[in-house]
Amino acid sequence: MTIIALTGGIGSGKSEVSRQFAKLGVPIVDTDEIAHELTATGSPVLAQINQLFNADFLAKDGSLDRAKLRAHVFNSPSERQKLEALLHPLIRANALKKLAENEHQFHPSYQILVIPLLFESNQYAGLVHKTLLVDCAEDLQIQRAMARSQLDEAQVKAIMAAQVSRATRLKLADEVIENNGSLAELIENVAKMHKKLTKMAVQTCIINQLL
Ligand code: ADP
Numbered sequence: 001m002t003i004i005a006l007t008g009g010i011g012s013g014k015s016e017v018s019r020q021f022a023k024l025g026v027p028i029v030d031t032d033e034i035a036h037e038l039t040a041t042g043s044p045v046l047a048q049i050n051q052l053f054n055a056d057f058l059a060k061d062g063s064l065d066r067a068k069l070r071a072h073v074f075n076s077p078s079e080r081q082k083l084e085a086l087l088h089p090l091i092r093a094n095a096l097k098k099l100a101e102n103e104h105q106f107h108p109s110y111q112i113l114v115i116p117l118l119f120e121s122n123q124y125a126g127l128v129h130k131t132l133l134v135d136c137a138e139d140l141q142i143q144r145a146m147a148r149s150q151l152d153e154a155q156v157k158a159i160m161a162a163q164v165s166r167a168t169r170l171k172l173a174d175e176v177i178e179n180n181g182s183l184a185e186l187i188e189n190v191a192k193m194h195k196k197l198t199k200m201a202v203q204t205c206i207i208n209q210l211l
Contacts, residue, residue: 008134011145
């Protein structure tokens, strides 16, 4: 089955777009959701994180103190790398398992793998067939991210500065869904892209059978 990587900057509309694709029957595997599942309360990964940094990142109720962990790694590339070295292989293995399960359970022509930092890391090259970007103007991105995540403007801008630029994303992506308008317009754009991807995936499938 064709695998489409869905990406975009913070607040660009990835979650909204994946919800709309899911409504159209497209199976979705989300690497952010997997990261949350892996670090859910009671998960053995939490102890590994504490061990890795020789510190306590658990809140009183035993859940991961995500804000504390984020603050710890945000300005320290070496600490960030240590965390990524622990989590990324686990996330990838889990994603591969879910993608394989979809092959058995569903029969659409393609499925979507949501990878927010697709262009920042090279981990999924060779696995995905096409990249799909959700793009919107940066001022909208800031407004939407602030409204959704209770972050202030400076915090959103700092996160954006740590991600690749909008221009780089637009240069690297195979396909783009534009999200500068209303939700209704976004739904329409997703429906159009669904038609295009379905056609493309069916053609790929036919070519594979012929070769
Ligand atoms: P991402 O997953 O890329 O960080 P989200 O999909 O969570 O972004 O979108 C950020 C916020 O903006 C969410 O609250 C979402 O509901 C809202 N949003 C996204 N697209 C639109 C749109 N076209 N019109 C109105 N609100 C939108």
